Amino acid sequence: MSASLPLESLVATALTALAAGRKERGGPLPAATPAEVEAAVDAALAGEALPLDGVGEEEALATLAATVAAGAADPADPACTGHLHCPPLEVAVAADLVASALNQSMDSWDQAPAATVLEERVVEALGDLAGLSGAAGVITTGGTASTYTALMLARDAAPDPVTVFSSELAHFSADRGTHLLGLGEVVKVPCDADQRMDVTALARLLAGCPAGTRPIVVATAGTTDFGSIDPLREIAGLVHARGGWVHVDAAYGGGLLFSQQHRHLLDGLELADTVSLDLHKLGWQPAAAGVLLARGPELFGPLARRAAYLNPLDDEESGYTSLLGRSLRTTRRADVLKIAVTLRALGITGLGERVDTCLELAGYAAEAVRRRPDLQLLCDPVLSTVVFRYVGPAGTADDEVNGRLRRALLASGKAVVGRTEHEGRVQLKLTVLNPVATRADVDSVLDLVVAAGRAEQAR
């Protein structure tokens, strides 16, 4: 067996390969077709993802790290603006390396003594920030897992049958989670003109719910496309009056909690039974950094299981506590470390400034869209997404041109612009999550969109 190289030298190799790959790419994504990306990966693998004899640590790491970096969609590039895909803080990346090196596992105290305490402190601090004092919670793989877990806790909180409601703009993971949990289909509540759940419609639907049925309402604080925030206070009032459960999916909008300027938009969040936050969005963490908060530790009751080899009762009674009962996972990374380092390093102020900067830049982007006659803004941004269409000089460009121009930008390696649909029409989307991006960066992406649109229309 060949000896392993020390971490110091491997990290140096990794950083060199990262820089070389980025340099080779020279933009937000590789200027390549899907087939060309495939060929580059196959070349780096020399056609063998699993050779009989290894090529050696240095060679494998240098080659594959450089290849993936060269072929990456790089959220640190201001023209990479398609998704809720943030540039990670370097301090969080460094902390994540430590988490990997230590390889703590959060399912039992004897696999993660200090990290277990750290997770409890971080969750408590985030619960306080969200106004859910006394909250319990857990670090998750993200909004999808948080909402799934929350729906399960809500389902099992009482024996009576439940019906799940969400707005028509809620994240698809609420639908899939509801289905996976055997709760049927989500009842969709229409949205108002501002893309927020229409509470009058919700009240009507709740009133039509058969007696003895408990409502579970997934409210969204920051819809993925529009950043719109459902009226959380009114929703909580209606749902709690019927003995129901409110889960607030604040995967995107939860970042506003750090902002003195914008946190008022989350009014009513503190009334939720469960809340999901994604710090790999407006929190600048490397994925994954999801957080599920619940009003109190007893809400996690349905997840409690005793495993003789993980959380024996006498250990627990002697103070060797474990977080096994908070998560659907067993082996679980100490994702808390990067989060804790970030919270301590930047504080509420440092994170809030970054949130404010992104929201302000999105406001500028909306103005910049309005200034370009070739583009048509769909609505003013609430958070940091800007949804618009390319209409062209005559205002006639169709869905197909919008689809093609986005792929042309991808193939050119110059910009990653998002794509979605609204009322059956293709829309383009900028998602501003880069706090060091500038107005000039925004203008340059929009100019690229216009140029690509005109080229596609002329075809």
Ligand SMILES: *Cc1c(COP(=O)(O)O)cnc(C)c1O
């Ligand atoms: C991103 C997002 C999710 C999904 O979160 P993951 O971390 O990708 O699992 C859920 N809800 C909303 C509103 C989101 O923006």
